[in-house]
Amino acid sequence: MLVSGQTLLDEAVRGGYAIGSFNTYNLEITRAILAAAEARRSAVFLAVGSGALDYGGFAPLTQLVLAAAREATVPVAVHLDHSPTVADCERCLSEGFTSLMIDGSNLPFDENVALTWQTVKRAGEIPVEGELGGVGGDEDSSGAQETAIPMTDPAQARAFVEQTGVASLAIAIGNAHGIYKGEPKLDFDRLAALRDAVPAPLVLHGASGLSDDDLRRAISLGVRKINVNTEIRQTLFGSLDRSLEQGVKGYDVTRLFGVAMEAMQRTVEEKIEVFSGSPSFSS
Ligand code: 13P
Numbered sequence: 009m010l011v012s013g014q015t016l017l018d019e020a021v022r023g024g025y026a027i028g029s030f031n032t033y034n035l036e037i038t039r040a041i042l043a044a045a046e047a048r049r050s051a052v053f054l055a056v057g058s059g060a061l062d063y064g065g066f067a068p069l070t071q072l073v074l075a076a077a078r079e080a081t082v083p084v085a086v087h088l089d090h091s092p093t094v095a096d097c098e099r100c101l102s103e104g105f106t107s108l109m110i111d112g113s114n115l116p117f118d119e120n121v122a123l124t125w126q127t128v129k130r131a132g133e134i135p136v137e138g139e140l141g142g143v144g145g146d147e148d149s150s151g152a153q154e155t156a157i158p159m160t161d162p163a164q165a166r167a168f169v170e171q172t173g174v175a176s177l178a179i180a181i182g183n184a185h186g187i188y189k190g191e192p193k194l195d196f197d198r199l200a201a202l203r204d205a206v207p208a209p210l211v212l213h214g215a216s217g218l219s220d221d222d223l224r225r226a227i228s229l230g231v232r233k234i235n236v237n238t239e240i241r242q243t244l245f246g247s248l249d250r251s252l253e254q255g256v257k258g259y260d261v262t263r264l265f266g267v268a269m270e271a272m273q274r275t276v277e278e279k280i281e282v283f284s285g286s287p288s289f290s291s
Pocket residue numbers: 031089090147184185186187212213214215216235236237238239
């Protein structure tokens with residue numbers, strides 16, 4: 009069932025866990041994410057970024073994800089990931105998206121505040137995620153990435169949330185999109201300070217490549233939404249490579265992509281288990 013992202017954030021805050029946000033580009037990834045959520049009886053954010061909308065076509069992809077979310081037997085928020093403009097947010101709002109992210113993190117603080125505030129105002133009841141600090145890397149392709157610089161400053165983050173009214177805040181604590189260059193090193197002291205300073209749930213981008221222990225620790229320190237993209241794509245490519253190497257009888261599309269969907273479902277289920285399990289680190 010399609011629900012507001014606010015419902016999912018509220019429940020994660022109440023329960024002290026994180027909701028997974030998984031990026032989709034097409035039918036197969038969408039079905040795999042929702043199959044995992046249903047198998048685990050877990051709510052999810054089904055996230056679509058600008059690159060995916062360009063690739064899939066705005067109407068075909070938005071209608072696909074919204075229809076799939078409505079049909080799901082668990083709560084699903086359809087989320088616009090990393091929108092650079094208010095206009096893109098408005099377009100997705102009028103289509104029926106139930107969660108938005110406006111990303112002004114590469115702008116000077118005041119301009120980021122202005123862009124984000126404008127989006128929050130237009131979004132009304134629909135929750136808006138803002139971002140402060142630099143999460144490195146590319147959201148759609150995954151070369152080796154430097155970790156995030158600059159990291160989010162707690163006092164500035166508090167001011168940002170107060171001035172914009174965002175429902176959640178994406179933070180930079182050493183996390184990066186794509187494949188980490190070397191061992192990822194999250195700044196957990198900074199995360200604890202952010203949790204204490206910021207009056208909104210915290211969002212961790214760039215979860216692919218982070219250890220389960222790091223993810224659990226981040227949850228124990230206040231992260232309530234965690235974004236995963238690259239690991240799903242790695243699973244998809246790995247599955248297609250293996251299938252094509254072995255050969256798929258009769259050029260059977262349902263077999264080729266069916267096997268890939270099962271593999272992606274397993275990847276998403278593993279993440280959901282980590283995100284919703286009891287945190288093993290105390291704050
Ligand atoms: P990864 O691709 O590193 O998993 O990051 C996903 C993300 O943060 C989407 O916004």
